[in-house]
Amino acid sequence: MPTRALRCGPHVLDLTRPRVMGILNVTPDSFSDGGRFFDRERALDHARRMLADGADLIDVGGESTRPGAAPVDEADELARVIPVVDALAREGALVSIDTMKPAVMRAAVAAGAAMINDVNALQVPGAMDAAASTAAAVCLMHMQGEPRTMQAAPQYGDVAAEVRDFLVGRAQSCETSGIARERIVLDPGFGFGKTLAQNLLLARALPELVATGYPVLAGWSRKSSLGAITGRDVDERMPASVAAALAAVARGAAIVRVHDVRETVDALRVWHAVEG
Numbered sequence: 001m002p003t004r005a006l007r008c009g010p011h012v013l014d015l016t017r018p019r020v021m022g023i024l025n026v027t028p029d030s031f032s033d034g035g036r037f038f039d040r041e042r043a044l045d046h047a048r049r050m051l052a053d054g055a056d057l058i059d060v061g062g063e064s065t066r067p068g069a070a071p072v073d074e075a076d077e078l079a080r081v082i083p084v085v086d087a088l089a090r091e092g093a094l095v096s097i098d099t100m101k102p103a104v105m106r107a108a109v110a111a112g113a114a115m116i117n118d119v120n121a122l123q124v125p126g127a128m129d130a131a132a133s134t135a136a137a138v139c140l141m142h143m144q145g146e147p148r149t150m151q152a153a154p155q156y157g158d159v160a161a162e163v164r165d166f167l168v169g170r171a172q173s174c175e176t177s178g179i180a181r182e183r184i185v186l187d188p189g190f191g192f193g194k195t196l197a198q199n200l201l202l203a204r205a206l207p208e209l210v211a212t213g214y215p216v217l218a219g220w221s222r223k224s225s226l227g228a229i230t231g232r233d234v235d236e237r238m239p240a241s242v243a244a245a246l247a248a249v250a251r252g253a254a255i256v257r258v259h260d261v262r263e264t265v266d267a268l269r270v271w272h273a274v275e276g
């Protein structure tokens with residue numbers, strides 16, 4: 001039986017209906033926002049818009065992890081994200097911090113973040129301890145390789161089984177380190193060291209990940225695999241992204257991480273109305 005609620009610091013996120021995480025890139029080189037929201041006030045305005053449109057969480061990221069992106073210095077990342085996390089948390093938003101760095105995790109939670117979203121599944125030395133020292137939820141994502149090179153030649157035997165086994169192993173390490181099961185979310189990591197065919201196999205096998213009992217987050221929004229299917233550039237992938245989110249929810253995803261909050265929320269409302 002999948003977990004129906006997620007403990008996120010002082011909050012409890014009810015997962016009896018699908019939740020929407022709005023993406024807030026606070027980077028000058030991010031994958032699809034092109035730095036348009038680098039300016040702090042504009043970032044906050046964008047977050048407020050997503051909340052008004054029905055986002056349940058805002059995922060604040062200061063380091064682009066798109067294929068080929070360069071790493072960001074810790075001080076720069078802190079300077080980008082902490083004021084934004086602080087302002088949104090003060091306004092009552094449920095804030096997630098998208099980072100691989102232990103120092104950023106600690107500072108963001110101190111500033112009010114309720115979830116740590118780590119595309120590296122807390123594998124950087126110190127990251128597990130940093131997360132365990134907080135009461136925040138943790139999202140553990142699977143990635144093969146590292147962002148700079150991961151799309152070169154991803155290889156798997158059975159992609160769904162390997163991703164699931166990796167994530168369950170990381171979740172067990174978390175629990176051993178004192179991160180309660182009720183705080184853990186798993187994410188197959190669409191596009192992180194996966195070909196189009198591998199992404200599709202993972203999507204079809206999502207129920208197997210859901211069957212582990214941990215809530216599952218799916219982040220497929222605007223990714224290149226959707227471009228490969230539709231032939232659309234990144235700015236024209238909204239309908240594809242909404243369809244991908246619905247496909248994930250249909251297979252049991254509890255949270256979808258999206259750029260197009262308003263459209264996704266509408267689609268999920270219709271979905272929910274039909275499904276009952």
Ligand code: 7PJ
Nearest residue numbers: 031065117139141187189190219
């Ligand atoms: C994901 C993420 C994802 C989680 C990014 C992009 C690239 N975090 N951060 N899952 N993707 N948990 O948004 O295209 O799929 S950055």
